[in-house]
Amino acid sequence: MHSERKLALFDGHCDTLSLDGDFKPYETPFEPYAQIYAIWGGPEHDWSNRFEPLYYKYAKADKSGVQAYLSVEGAHILDCSLSRLREAALMGVRAVTLTWNNANAISGSCAEDVDRGLSSLGKKFVSECEKLSVFPDVSHLSERGFFDLCDVATKPIIATHSNSKAVHEHRRNLTDEQFKLIVQSGGVVGINLYDEFIGGNTIESLLRHFLHFLEFSGSERVLAIGTDFDGGITPPVGLEDYTKLPALYDALLQAGVTENTVSDIFYNNWYRLFN
Numbered sequence: 001m002h003s004e005r006k007l008a009l010f011d012g013h014c015d016t017l018s019l020d021g022d023f024k025p026y027e028t029p030f031e032p033y034a035q036i037y038a039i040w041g042g043p044e045h046d047w048s049n050r051f052e053p054l055y056y057k058y059a060k061a062d063k064s065g066v067q068a069y070l071s072v073e074g075a076h077i078l079d080c081s082l083s084r085l086r087e088a089a090l091m092g093v094r095a096v097t098l099t100w101n102n103a104n105a106i107s108g109s110c111a112e113d114v115d116r117g118l119s120s121l122g123k124k125f126v127s128e129c130e131k132l133s134v135f136p137d138v139s140h141l142s143e144r145g146f147f148d149l150c151d152v153a154t155k156p157i158i159a160t161h162s163n164s165k166a167v168h169e170h171r172r173n174l175t176d177e178q179f180k181l182i183v184q185s186g187g188v189v190g191i192n193l194y195d196e197f198i199g200g201n202t203i204e205s206l207l208r209h210f211l212h213f214l215e216f217s218g219s220e221r222v223l224a225i226g227t228d229f230d231g232g233i234t235p236p237v238g239l240e241d242y243t244k245l246p247a248l249y250d251a252l253l254q255a256g257v258t259e260n261t262v263s264d265i266f267y268n269n270w271y272r273l274f275n
């Protein structure tokens with residue numbers, strides 16, 4: 001079991017901000033607790049009218065007790081536009097998932113136009129992200145798009161909420177080759193709590209993703225958490241919400257992961273990247 005001191009959590013992805021109604025950060029047992037809040041929604045919405053209300057919901061909420069960061073899940077939300085990317089960066093957006101499940105003008109996704117990589121606009125978008133200190137996020141991206149991104153990226157590459165394809169074959173998961181390239185880039189991978197991506201609904205099945213990636217050298221500085229809470233997911237039994245996550249901390253310790261590495265996974269790896 002973890003010691004009695006407070007545990008720290010930095011969660012790389014949740015869709016809480018995109019739920020209907022008022023937004024208020026969850027109370028969690030973690031201290032500090034940092035959270036990347038995604039502005040998320042499909043391409044069917046008119047984002048010229050939808051982005052700002054969600055942004056103000058975030059900006060005006062009482063965020064005391066949480067270190068809050070903002071991301072955009074799917075460049076379609078920014079019309080795949082360089083000028084809207086610049087505006088979003090000025091508003092505090094720190095990461096942009098290049099595609100959600102829908103393909104867009106930047107790239108094919110893992111679910112649509114899967115053989116299409118980064119367009120020339122996509123390459124410009126990535127370079128502009130790097131200039132603005134916005135991380136390009138490869139969760140949901142096509143494999144072609146991922147490798148094209150690796151060719152143009154000069155800064156760390158992140159996957160805010162993605163698991164291991166070697167452990168569970170799913171289009172949303174990362175191959176070992178992709179993971180190793182993210183390690184080389186100095187980036188971070190947040191492990192997702194969705195049972196469909198895990199390939200099971202137990203804490204043990206989730207652990208397999210951590211333990212597999214931990215076999216790669218340098219991965220202790222790369223692995224992190226990206227819960228995907230409020231993203232329509234079904235999490236493993238025993239990890240239903242933030243109050244339950246200390247059970248994952250303990251399970252990693254019991255699996256033989258050192259406490260240093262577990263605390264890096266839970267907090268330090270995302271923190272180092274964003275600070």
Ligand SMILES: [Zn+2]
Pocket residue numbers: 073139140161231
């Ligand atoms: Zn997602």
